[in-house]
Amino acid sequence: MKTFRYIDGAAVLRLDVEACIGCGICVTVCPHRIFELPNSRAEIVDYNACMECGACATNCPTEAIFVNSDDGCGCAALIIDRWISKVIGKPVSSCSC
Amino acid sequence: MGIARTTYKVNPGLYCVGTPSEDSPVLVTANYKLSFDTLRFNLQGEDLWILVVDTRGINVWCAAGKGTFSADEIARQVKQANLDRIVTHRKLILPQLAAVGVASHELKRKCGFKAVYGPIRAQDLSEYMKRNNQADESMRSVTFSLGERLILTPVELVLTWKVVLSITLISLVSSGIVPGGYSLEALWGRGLFAIGATMAALLAGALVTPVLLPLIPGRQFWFKGALVGFLMGLAYQFLFLAEAHFPERLGILLWVTTASSYLAMNFTGATPYTSLSGVEQEMRKGLPFQMIGAGLSVVFWIAAPFLQ
Numbered sequence: 001m002k003t004f005r006y007i008d009g010a011a012v013l014r015l016d017v018e019a020c021i022g023c024g025i026c027v028t029v030c031p032h033r034i035f036e037l038p039n040s041r042a043e044i045v046d047y048n049a050c051m052e053c054g055a056c057a058t059n060c061p062t063e064a065i066f067v068n069s070d071d072g073c074g075c076a077a078l079i080i081d082r083w084i085s086k087v088i089g090k091p092v093s094s095c096s097c
Numbered sequence: 098m099g100i101a102r103t104t105y106k107v108n109p110g111l112y113c114v115g116t117p118s119e120d121s122p123v124l125v126t127a128n129y130k131l132s133f134d135t136l137r138f139n140l141q142g143e144d145l146w147i148l149v150v151d152t153r154g155i156n157v158w159c160a161a162g163k164g165t166f167s168a169d170e171i172a173r174q175v176k177q178a179n180l181d182r183i184v185t186h187r188k189l190i191l192p193q194l195a196a197v198g199v200a201s202h203e204l205k206r207k208c209g210f211k212a213v214y215g216p217i218r219a220q221d222l223s224e225y226m227k228r229n230n231q232a233d234e235s236m237r238s239v240t241f242s243l244g245e246r247l248i249l250t251p252v253e254l255v256l257t258w259k260v261v262l263s264i265t266l267i268s269l270v271s272s273g274i275v276p277g278g279y280s281l282e283a284l285w286g287r288g289l290f291a292i293g294a295t296m297a298a299l300l301a302g303a304l305v306t307p308v309l310l311p312l313i314p315g316r317q318f319w320f321k322g323a324l325v326g327f328l329m330g331l332a333y334q335f336l337f338l339a340e341a342h343f344p345e346r347l348g349i350l351l352w353v354t355t356a357s358s359y360l361a362m363n364f365t366g367a368t369p370y371t372s373l374s375g376v377e378q379e380m381r382k383g384l385p386f387q388m389i390g391a392g393l394s395v396v397f398w399i400a401a402p403f404l405q
Contacts, residue, residue, distance in 0.1 A: 003241075003311050004310070006316055006372060007316055007317060010372055010374045010375035011375065012374050022352070028196075029193060031217060031369065033234060044300050049370070050372060051369065051376060052161075052223055055193075055197045056196075057197065058196060059196050059199075059200060068373060075211050076384075078366065079380060080380075080384075085196070
């Protein structure tokens, strides 16, 4: 998806290369193709294309990847609901998408 | 279009395509009827099994994001269908986008079946299986084509119609406030222009911005929407309010700009490339802009008849 780029540096994505066993599942599942596997260890080659879907972290067998774990698809209305609920302490109504 | 979408489901369980045997592949999908139908349509002429898991009628990617399309749910359906007695192999082909919710390395332990990830799109499945379950880069990449953006635009309109209706009524009623009381003539005269401005904002933020998305300058959606809304507001004035006086025109322009900005910002929820952290970051700039702008627009609109 080189035609669409979002805000650089915004995504929360960390890779612990020490913990990586080189299975390559992150390379397979990423819908934005941001991982590669040179020298049998995962490497982030296009960090700014990350949309925090979390597929890599969910499938990593050694928990070597961390992605922002707030779930949700990220529409503004849902985030506003969440901010309000933090202030008034009411649970968020679930998103309809 | 979201109408009765929650009841648009298939019963979970095992289904056949063609005449599958004990060696045939098993594909897994969500029980959203459109996902299931798209899959079957693209598999005409093949012989295989489809295991439909219960995602409460939600599509693969969203269900995986919400956690209903999970390793636990797949394991449950595998057992319920007695899949180990129907096929001799122990492999499931999952849609790639299910990876958000399915920890594939846990599946084997949970139900004895190993998961492999197929392509993102059902239309690539036949080619994927022909290549001995190998997907190329394009099969593994999400796209956001004009067509894909266009089919998502009505979703937002369906989700926001209640808000739009209340804003329309409020703007109509408040348009009748004039010096010395209330005027039904102003309610109709000015009210229609106010309603038209909301329609122009909808057009700008919920249709033009998504459709022209890659051509509009900027990366943040509140900015893209504001830009398109500003131009739409200018066009609206030029066409319908050429004779109105300045505060009225300013109010309209601010309203179309800020409402369009908000609607565009909300479209981030429908794109396949915006991160939640990024959306929160842009909302810290976009929301104050929209609230101040919309507040001022209401002040200008109501004050206009008193300033003549």
